[in-house]
Amino acid sequence: MSLMAMSAPRASVFTFESTVHSSHVLRCLDDQRRRDVMCDVTVVAEGQSFRAHRSVLASCSEYFTHRISSLTQQGAVLTLPQEVTAAGFEPLLKFAYTSKLLFGKDNVLEVRSSASVLGFRDLDEACFEFLLPKFFSSTKGSAPCPRKTCCKKKYKRQLSKTQDSFTDYDAVLLEEKEVKPVDDSPSQQEVARPCEKSEGSKLGSQKSAATTAAAAEGASDVFLRCPKYRKFQQACRKDARAAEKSLTPAVRDECGRSCSPCSSGANSKNETKQTHPARLRDNGADQRRTTEIHEKTTDVGSGGAEKDTNERERTSDDMMKMEEELEQAAGVSSRVRSGVEAVSVAERSPGLILHHCPLRASAEAPCDPVMRRSQGSERVVMDLRDDNKTRESGGEEPVSILQRAEEQADAERERGIMDRATLSVNHAREGSPPGSDEGSSDPDAGGSSNTGSGPLQAASEDWLKRHVDLGSISSDCPFLQDLDQGKCLWKGAELSECASQSGVSSLNSGEDGDSETETEGDSEAYTRERARQVQLPFSVDWIVDLGRNDFQQLLKQEVFTAEQLEFVHDMRRRCKNRLAAQRCRKRKLDCIYNLQCEIHKLKTEREKLMVQKSQLSQMKVATRHSVSALCHRVCSEANLQPEQLQVLAKYMSPDCPLTSLFPHIDALLSQSGLPLPPPASEEDWCSSGRDTVTGDGTNVQHRH
DNA sequence: TGAAATTGTCATCAG
């Protein structure tokens, strides 16, 4: 639409780039492959045939690139080398079409070998190297997992941008040796941050596109975007560094290599767009544990100015997604969906899933679990959904509310989510549950967490040991940096509260000793201080999301101090009002956008009517000429009486007055005492059809 | 550095 509005006379060139097109194409191709539509090659591995499209295979694999070029056009059958087994190739084939690699312990070696033989692109060798030790040995993660170039670039870019004091971190990153730069596949690049502004807003109908984008942003960015509060983010990075330092070098080292980080800087919209997490999920039969590794990479496919342009573009599909997200204005929506996605994938296969999938929620994504148990995740998903439903349906037993809160807390702790609700729900009611060491609701924990790296280290390592079987992720892990960002993306209130309640989350937020966070603003500092004081046993999110009845029941059931009560009400009011304001603004923007559409429609309609009017004018002229000619003929051939002439003159066109036909008509009419009427006006012509003419045509009754 | 945009918050009103 921006392009429509921009259809100015000037010869301008605009570019529209869809951010979902490539993934859509990939989906269609996969669908075609499944239905064996337009497949033009048969790949045989261990006697098993796989239908596929040459172009897809060739674009994913060096092996196929070379082999397919030498194939005949029709009925091509390509037999793979013996090293490539069917079990190893099939996941790769699916990866080519879905960007997701599913494999388990039983076939990981085959997959890896096949990928190596076939020269599959976009498959991070580090993922195998990271997991193989977990599968086949007790050796913990000695496999090198190089950091990617893009990550460094991005981080450097961010560093140069922010120019804050992260030189030590920078050094850590730069020291690491890159081994394997990974190209971003289109599917990975295509996912633009929902918060990116459309280029159209600049190119095209500025207001229209801008409002569209803004409207959509208003929807999604309620939860997704966090460009603000850079101070928070910086403070969080500081804390991340503190946490990093607090962790053991071994853990840090492995993590640093295993988790290809990319951007800790979710602090900038433009810098956080390109994300493609690689999640490693292990649904082992015994442990039923799932591990996810989110991998964020920067945009390496489109660089320079083009990148900036692309990053700002947004498609209508994105907007629709965001519209949907706004409709579910509950804060759990994106989180739930993320969980659903992960679980759905997990359910499809008991094996290990590694999928390069674009993160839908940019700001949420960093908060997304680094390590997630599949069952825990699943439970979280279901719980949250049910929670929403029951919440909408009205009140329920108070105990169920608390159970839900606790289950949510459990699940979220398991998931390692560090968004505003994450880990902040402490089990004060359970004495010293796992979360207690993470939350400041435990006075000891809270107090000790203020002391700096010691408690942080303890909390982090403990948490990691208990929740991460891999034992190789630390807060040094860039994923945790992402978490930092994600965490810090939330506004001060929630952040503060989470920081105050969660020792783990305090890794990411400004701790007491951090003077920088004290400069963030009086209200935020005040909120943080209050959150710390009240030691609320529930997350603010959860409280805010509660329905009215549930909230009332909670208040009745739980014994809150006056301070806690005030804080709860305050936070609930403010959070709800915040969401209301966001909805209100979105509505405004939608309204503006609709009005612009209406204006555009009316303008178009007006142009059509003008064209129609012009055509009608031409027809009118032609008709006049025709009538004049006819009159001329009638007058010439008939011997008209003066009365008849007068009537005739009345309907003559100014272009063809009666006097031109009858030079003596004046004399005739004057003799008979009849004046010569003026020639018919346009109105007369237009409405003359309403006149009534008698049968002989002489007695014409004027309409007036 | 200043303008514009964004976002959170408060006050107020209506349901």
Added chain:
DNA sequence: CTCTGATGACAATTT
């Protein structure tokens, strides 16, 4: 009366 949502206004922050 209380709660909730909507909205104008303001301020802080970011771009």
